[in-house]
Amino acid sequence: MPGDDAVLRPASPSALTLELAYDDAPLRAAPGDTVSAALLRAGRVATGRSLKFRRPRGPFCLQGDCGTCLLRVDGEPNLRACTTRVRAGMQLQSQNRVLPRGPDPTALVDTVFAAGMDHHHFMVRPRLVNTIMQEVARNLAGLGTLPDAPSEPPAPPRHEAPQVLVVGAGPAGLAVLRRLRRAGLAAVCVERLDRDGARARCGDDDAEVRYDTAVFGLYPREHGGGVVAARVHDGDARGIVTFAPRHLVLATGTRDVIVPLRNNDLPGVLAARGLASLLRRTGDTLAVPGVVVGEGERATALARQLRLELLAPTAVEAVLGGARVEAIATREGRRELGVVALAGTPAPASELARQCGARVRWADAGFVVARDETGRAAADTWTTWACGEVCGVAERDAADDGERVAEALLAAIGRAP
């Protein structure tokens, strides 16, 4: 699929009423779209280059988990295209490219270091290379370039002390929120995705959930009381909210992971679950041929949703292409396509649990949170509970698990369920 062939076909072209710009070219989008949806519809798949080998990169997870769809938005660097909503007049720019369009001379790095790059040895000899590398290393302060102007001051920080804070509004988190609500307990439930994104992902939402609220840090020792810090990023209302809960319920679900394949970094290699969610969110359909790569029940279900053929990872010899996916090589030969949707088993999102001292153990798909029979994972400043897929529970059982943990929590605080 060379050039700018569209990856997504819009449900209704007349709904694309907003005018934006990407690298100074016009881009159209529908209200409520993510930037990634608009770019994939326009066939703008590669939006940057990788740091080391200078290979073309674009979005992968489409759910705010990975780090390769970063764009400069209205003069602010490093925003994820997949979780940034469009606005009329938005100015988008690709990042980490020498030239926004056309060939990039730094792509030569990929060929020169064909056997890999062990950067430790750059620092030793030869002397000239060493000198150049020192200079490069001193400038590797981060991605992108500085903002055009100081950012708008964030909203003043808010602080709340709910009895129960639920993190995550997937099946397990929603089950906890609703079970506590039935018992007359108003918990605060936060979700990092926006409401459309969360509903597209799990098929359910709730008016009482605070969407666009991403918990980034658990500080059990802060101020002697301990705080849970979240970033609210709902359009213009950006700022920090901190919580001092008595009970913290982690229902953080899973994340999509990379599947080792040759050239699994090419733009157009997307997470199957993220792609399915994006299609549900927008009503778009795929405009290019594709395959799902994965094994098992979940991969089969995703292939059915995406109406694509399922291939086992071992059946794919390589993903082929230049600036984006053009084909795959299989034992049967070359097959032209524009999307390779990876459906590896998602990994438990156990980072937050680990921040507050919960133990994790390896369980095949990733590190699951260890908990006692009631659902308690740690007890420190607050009591941490964990439920759903982050504990290794299957997606279809996650809501039941959340309900069970909510009942144990109610019992622990002496409230009749």
Place this chain on the structure above:
Amino acid sequence: MTQRVFVCRCEDVTVAEIQHAIALGLGSVEEIKRYTGLGTGPCQGKECIVALVRLLLAERAVTPEAVQPFTARPPAEPVTLAELASVAGTPPPEDGP
């Protein structure tokens, strides 16, 4: 373009480079991270840790019973310095309910 199998796309770390590190005698999740930079990019290891552990298990560098991920520290989600600075200097929260 060169054919590469990526484990970590943020920091461009390939299967071949991890095998090179293992051949040098490095074998734990933490050692591979420090040597290759894997997991230190914008996603902070969310996408790559599983592929890394599977590779280390296949190479018998770790065991499923003992293997642990690298330390999880804030921020687990993107946050700007201006937002973090907005909290600095605010008085400690009152005691809980």
